[in-house]
Amino acid sequence: MxxxxxxxxxxxxxxxxxxxxxxxxxxxxxxxxxxxxxxxxxxxxxxxxxxxxxxxxxxxxxxxxxxxxxxxxxxxxxxxxxxxxxxxxxxxxxxxxxxxxxxxxxxxxxxxxxxxxxxxxxxxxxxxxxxxxxxxxxxxxxxxxxxxxxxxxxxxxxxxxxxxxxxxxxxxxxxxLHGPAPRQRAAVWEAVGKIGVALDIGSAEALALLRVDAYAAGRSVDEVAADLLAGRRPLEELRADRPPGP
The missing domain is CATH 3.30.450.40 (GAF domain)
Structure with missing residues (x-):
């Protein structure tokens, strides 16, 4: 066939x-x-x-x-x-x-x-x-x-x-483009924007912070982003994870 x-x-x-x-x-x-x-x-x-x-x-x-x-x-x-x-x-x-x-x-x-x-x-x-x-x-x-x-x-x-x-x-x-998987990923970009505004950084650095946090915890970026938007993951903890500037 x-x-x-x-x-x-x-x-x-x-x-x-x-x-x-x-x-x-x-x-x-x-x-x-x-x-x-x-x-x-x-x-x-x-x-x-x-x-x-x-x-x-x-x-x-x-x-x-x-x-x-x-x-x-x-x-x-x-x-x-x-x-x-x-x-x-x-x-x-x-x-x-x-x-x-x-x-x-x-x-x-x-x-x-x-x-x-x-x-x-x-x-x-x-x-x-x-x-x-x-x-x-x-x-x-x-x-x-x-x-x-x-x-x-x-x-x-x-x-x-x-x-x-x-x-x-x-x-x-x-x-x-509007199924469950794309909608879940859209939350990541919302979280990236929130982090960028709060920490005054670009989207690439904000996504990198999410990735570092997720990898260290053995979780996915999608899970960490959902927790951040729901208030289960304080933004201050991500701020603390960010290396100091020059």
Whole structure:
């Protein structure tokens, strides 16, 4: 059966009523991708016009956690793939060697032992990437790359088609930019703005402070940002963590 037909069948199989909302299209696509490529997890992300990483959806909670760990570390296969526009294949030893901070979080906090990251043809709102996760490191070499690239093209087409047949403003973006994962990440940028104003620093330094705090606590930036906005994490503690100026 051609890969397009297999993907269509997998998408139909995972399209439960609970996932029918248009903003959950990336979740459905991720689950279909994991099913048809026989990997243990899959996730979709993109960079917005400002270069900020936005998760769109994932096949499972573990795959979502893997993306959050990559964002927390600020490094990893998907980041590299989006930057270079090239596929990245990384088993456990590659992860430890190339991205040690990410590897520590990823290998300690998920069941996965390998990642394949593929750039996606740019969706309407920015460059995208597809992360594939496997629980056996040797499964990275077993992946059918041609099928994976073809599925990436099918995913890009599905996102573009959904955007084409819906009404949205450039400021808001398509429906699939408003699912649970993008909304959670939006809280990070709100926290970054709050930190920047309070400490009189730029957004890059504010995000770096969040990352340092999250990494030290073994948590994700998304979790720390949510705590800060809810008042569970005092801003003064982040201020204390900031190194003194010259």
């Amino acid at each position: 051609p890969i397009a037909e297999r993907f269509s069948a997998a998408l139909a199989a995972v399209s439960a009523p609970a996932l029918a909302a248009p903003e959950l299209l990336p979740v459905r696509l991720s689950r279909a991708c994991a099913r048809v490529l026989a990997v243990d997890g899959a996730g979709l992300s993109m960079s917005d016009a400002s270069g900020r990483r936005v998760p769109l959806g994932a096949s499972s909670a573990a795959a979502s956690t893997a993306e959050q760990m990559q964002f927390t570390a600020g490094e990893g296969p998907c980041v590299a793939s989006q930057r270079t526009g090239q596929p990245v294949f990384a088993a456990e030893e590659d992860l430890r060697r190339r991205w040690p901070m990410f590897a520590t979080l990823f290998l300690g906090g998920t069941p996965y032992r390998g990642v394949v990251a593929l750039p996606l043809r740019s969706p309407p709102s920015g460059g995208g990437a597809l992360d594939l996760y496997v629980t056996r490191g040797d499964a990275v070499a077993e992946l059918d790359v041609f099928d994976a690239v073809a599925v990436g093209e099918l995913i890009s087409s599905a996102l573009a088609e959904a955007a084409m047949w819906s009404t949205w403003s450039p400021a808001e973006g398509p429906d699939w």
